[in-house]
Amino acid sequence: MSYAAGLLLATFLLSFAGLLLFLWSMSRGFFGSSEAAGRVIFEAKEIGLVEDPAAPDVRNTGEFQAVMNRTGSTGEFSLLSPEEAERRLELDESSRLPVLLCIASAAIWLVIASVFGLVASIKLHVPDWLVSEAWLTFGRIRPAHLNAVGYGWCSFAGLGVCLWLLPRLLRTPLEGARTAAVGAVLWFVGVTGGVGAILTGHSAGLEWLEFPWQFDVPLFLGGTLMGVSLLRTLAKRQVDHLYVSVWYIAAGLVWLPILLVVANIPGLHFGVQQAAMNWWYGHNVLGLWFTPLGLAAIYYFIPKTLGKPIHSYNLSLIGFWTLAFFYSQVGGHHLIGGPVPGWLITLSIVQSVMMIIPVVAVGINQHRTAWGHLGALRYSPTLRFVVLGGMMYTLASVQGSLESLRSVNTVTHFTHFTVAHAHLGLYGFFSMVMFGAIYFVLPRVLNWEWPYARLIRWHFWLVIGGFTVYFIGLSIGGWLQGLAMLDANRPFMDSVNITKPYLLVRSFGGAAMTLGHLVFAVHVAMMLLRRGREREGAALLRRPTPTPRGATAVAGARA
Amino acid sequence: MTRLKQRPHLREFDDPEERDRPLPRLLLFLVPFMMLWGGYYIATMDTTADPTLGDGRTRTALMPAVGGGAANGAQLFTTKCAACHQSAGQGVAGVFPPLAASEWVTGSERVLVQILLHGIQGEITVKGVRYNGLMPPWKSLTDEEIAAIATHIRSQWGNGASPVTAATVAAEREATASRSAPWKGESELSALK
Numbered sequence: 001m002s003y004a005a006g007l008l009l010a011t012f013l014l015s016f017a018g019l020l021l022f023l024w025s026m027s028r029g030f031f032g033s034s035e036a037a038g039r040v041i042f043e044a045k046e047i048g049l050v051e052d053p054a055a056p057d058v059r060n061t062g063e064f065q066a067v068m069n070r071t072g073s074t075g076e077f078s079l080l081s082p083e084e085a086e087r088r089l090e091l092d093e094s095s096r097l098p099v100l101l102c103i104a105s106a107a108i109w110l111v112i113a114s115v116f117g118l119v120a121s122i123k124l125h126v127p128d129w130l131v132s133e134a135w136l137t138f139g140r141i142r143p144a145h146l147n148a149v150g151y152g153w154c155s156f157a158g159l160g161v162c163l164w165l166l167p168r169l170l171r172t173p174l175e176g177a178r179t180a181a182v183g184a185v186l187w188f189v190g191v192t193g194g195v196g197a198i199l200t201g202h203s204a205g206l207e208w209l210e211f212p213w214q215f216d217v218p219l220f221l222g223g224t225l226m227g228v229s230l231l232r233t234l235a236k237r238q239v240d241h242l243y244v245s246v247w248y249i250a251a252g253l254v255w256l257p258i259l260l261v262v263a264n265i266p267g268l269h270f271g272v273q274q275a276a277m278n279w280w281y282g283h284n285v286l287g288l289w290f291t292p293l294g295l296a297a298i299y300y301f302i303p304k305t306l307g308k309p310i311h312s313y314n315l316s317l318i319g320f321w322t323l324a325f326f327y328s329q330v331g332g333h334h335l336i337g338g339p340v341p342g343w344l345i346t347l348s349i350v351q352s353v354m355m356i357i358p359v360v361a362v363g364i365n366q367h368r369t370a371w372g373h374l375g376a377l378r379y380s381p382t383l384r385f386v387v388l389g390g391m392m393y394t395l396a397s398v399q400g401s402l403e404s405l406r407s408v409n410t411v412t413h414f415t416h417f418t419v420a421h422a423h424l425g426l427y428g429f430f431s432m433v434m435f436g437a438i439y440f441v442l443p444r445v446l447n448w449e450w451p452y453a454r455l456i457r458w459h460f461w462l463v464i465g466g467f468t469v470y471f472i473g474l475s476i477g478g479w480l481q482g483l484a485m486l487d488a489n490r491p492f493m494d495s496v497n498i499t500k501p502y503l504l505v506r507s508f509g510g511a512a513m514t515l516g517h518l519v520f521a522v523h524v525a526m527m528l529l530r531r532g533r534e535r536e537g538a539a540l541l542r543r544p545t546p547t548p549r550g551a552t553a554v555a556g557a558r559a
Numbered sequence: 560m561t562r563l564k565q566r567p568h569l570r571e572f573d574d575p576e577e578r579d580r581p582l583p584r585l586l587l588f589l590v591p592f593m594m595l596w597g598g599y600y601i602a603t604m605d606t607t608a609d610p611t612l613g614d615g616r617t618r619t620a621l622m623p624a625v626g627g628g629a630a631n632g633a634q635l636f637t638t639k640c641a642a643c644h645q646s647a648g649q650g651v652a653g654v655f656p657p658l659a660a661s662e663w664v665t666g667s668e669r670v671l672v673q674i675l676l677h678g679i680q681g682e683i684t685v686k687g688v689r690y691n692g693l694m695p696p697w698k699s700l701t702d703e704e705i706a707a708i709a710t711h712i713r714s715q716w717g718n719g720a721s722p723v724t725a726a727t728v729a730a731e732r733e734a735t736a737s738r739s740a741p742w743k744g745e746s747e748l749s750a751l752k
């Protein structure tokens with residue numbers, strides 16, 4: 001065994017011993033009972049079902065309990081009292097401006113980015129389409145798609161949801177909402193400028209870091225302003241116990257600026273080291289920025305809409321700390337086979353597989369919370385998107401762990417299989433969760449219901465159907481492509497020709513997704529402009545049957 | 560702002576909390592198992608690659624060994640020569656001479672290497688047909704690459720001449736190192752034989 005390998009092994013075993021110690025002390029209860037601490041935030045607990053003039057049919061009726069039981073709610077959480085609801089309204093109002101800015105920007109970028117993606121996708125099987133203008137060529141449209149989804153849609157959606165969640169979870173009005181709003185505007189400027197620079201041929205050339213540094217500056221400043229406002233709120237919090245979503249959000253907010261700064265220092269990175277830094281950054285943006293925001297939202301919305309506590313505090317702890325511990329070192333698995341020192345790649349592969357621990361912990365926690373209540377998915381749009389997103393998180397991660405093994409990566413690396421995985425993660429998991437979250441957040445922030453349940457239904461079926469076709473088609477095509485490339489007896493062109501039908505299928509799936517995004521964006525615009533039908537009560541995906549008057553109101557609790 | 564009679568907030572549940580439960584068995588078994596696997600993977604990793612390489616590697620160190628390998632010659636031929644001499648080596652009548660069954664290709668390997676190194680500008684007869692065009696020089700390619708191309712064209716399309724080694728190319732390059740102009744057609748080339 002070489003010196004490097006020996007050192008690596010020793011470090012690995014030592015740090016793992018730390019993890020075992022952590023688990024042991026946890027099973028001994030050294031971390032104390034969480035429930036006692038947790039209850040501090042929930043003032044209504046002992047009140048039970050309260051006077052609720054707005055929902056008089058609901059209270060103390062047999063129907064109420066019947067519906068709770070039927071749709072699976074255990075009724076462990078009570079509905080809010082008017083005073084509590086008033087308080088919550090104030091919290092939501094404190095963050096209204098930046099939240100709306102972020103969500104509106106997210107919807108805009110979602111549509112633009114999807115169109116870019118669709119154009120790039122069609123070009124892969126109709127290569128002569130739209131080639132007369134330089135800015136429309138694949139080499140520009142594709143990075144424009146990537147950056148528009150990453151920094152436009154995903155980041156804006158994540159920031160908007162965080163800005164709304166933190167005040168609620170901390171029971172503290174958002175500090176410096178105007179600063180945060182300025183931050184959102186700066187972020188928008190950065191993304192617009194960066195995508196424009198890519199389209200006009202001024203890409204910086206490293207994947208995920210294509211924006212020229214001039215546009216990283218407003219991005220960094222904007223992110224910092226929003227982050228400062230959130231961290232100031234954290235400092236003023238009026239609760240003792242921090243709910244698990246808060247950990248993820250706070251950590252993500254600290255990690256992102258570090259990543260942005262280290263990766264963008266000009267003149268520091270070159271050669272192989274630059275490649276290693278590139279993927280250290282690339283994977284950390286996914287793992288330490290998008291993933292924590294997505295998980296924070298899942299951890300909030302599943303129990304919230306079901307009215308049921310999270311399965312286990314201990315699992316939350318393990319899931320968070322092991323993610324923080326393992327994820328930062330997995331970037332090397334994007335460079336397997338490249339001219340990078342072998343020990344670095346081995347470390348990244350081992351840590352990628354170790355990610356199974358947080359993924360299993362989070363998975364058990366989320367799925368055990370939702371399990372047995374899946375019937376409620378038929379009614380609540382939020383729950384539908386968020387629960388499916390949670391399942392796809394587990395899937396994407398397990399797939400990722402396997403994909404990082406050398407034997408599998410040899411087949412998949414230069415193929416569309418990687419792209420399918422990328423969409424399972426950033427679309428199936430993250431984007432789905434954000435859709436669900438936005439369906440919950442906007443009515444609260446605007447005090448206006450979603451005008452058309454039918455549009456939500458269209459959105460859901462278009463994106464889920466389109467995505468299924470997209471993912472399955474591309475995974476099969478990518479795998480066959482990889483096998484064809486490895487076969488030395490077949491000419492390279494075989495590996496290209498073999499993917500053609502699958503690329504066509506992807507364009508169809510992608511077109512459905514894009515259409516779904518348009519529906520969603522139009523609906524968001526209607527909300528913002530208060531257009532469309534005026535509605536009292538939640539826009540549920542279907543009416544609970546048979547429809548006792550109380551049932552509607554209670555099922556509405558889940559939307 | 561208009562307030563709805565039934566605000567969305569009023570049908571909300573409390574904010575979520577977490578239950579206190581012991582860790583599931585599955586996880587307690589999983590963690591040590593993962594630890595063993597990780598240790599095993601690191602201990603058995605391939606450490607023949609020098610971890611200090613990184614940026615210190617040259618282009619040749621990163622490239623697989625070439626020595627007249629058929630695959631490489633074919634690839635180079637496609638990228639460098641096929642545009643003029645066509646992929647089947649048949650050339651274009653009156654403009655680009657054929658390589659298939661050409662006496663210049665299958666004949667003296669020294670002359671072939673000289674043609675490839677410096678190119679031709681002047682009259683040349685190939686298979687009884689006269690050509691007067693410009694064949695570009697390929698001096699910038701490495702000895703291995705020129706050897707691979709020469710070997711390739713000598714073995715394709717019915718040609719059956721012996722392979723050319725990188726050492727031959729190196730010697731020929733050395734011998735005409737001072738030359739900068741292309742060979743002036745057949746006359747000068749024949750003198751080389």
Ligand code: HEM
Pocket residue numbers: 207286287290291330333334335352353355356359393396397398399400401402403404405409412413414418421422423424425426429430
């Ligand atoms: C345990 C968790 C995960 C592991 C071990 C993992 C592993 C991998 C591997 C091995 C690749 C392919 C590298 C290559 O051959 O080029 C990859 C690509 C990718 N993964 Fe994951 N993945 C995980 C979870 C996720 C999640 C949760 C997301 C989304 C938030 C995600 C998003 C992506 C993206 C976008 C790419 C493509 C990157 C690019 O080429 O631009 N992954 N991942």
Ligand code: HEM
Pocket residue numbers: 110113114117118119120121122142145146149150153154416418419422423426427431506507509510511513514
């Ligand atoms: C809005 C949600 C979406 C997200 C978050 C997303 C994310 C991504 C990511 C991370 C990549 C980089 C993959 C890699 O490097 O391995 C990518 C590439 C791509 N995406 Fe999307 N995407 C979305 C929607 C779409 C849609 C609707 C289409 C339409 C077909 C599409 C088509 C493509 C294409 C063609 C590529 C380039 C693949 C390649 O280079 O071979 N994407 N996307």
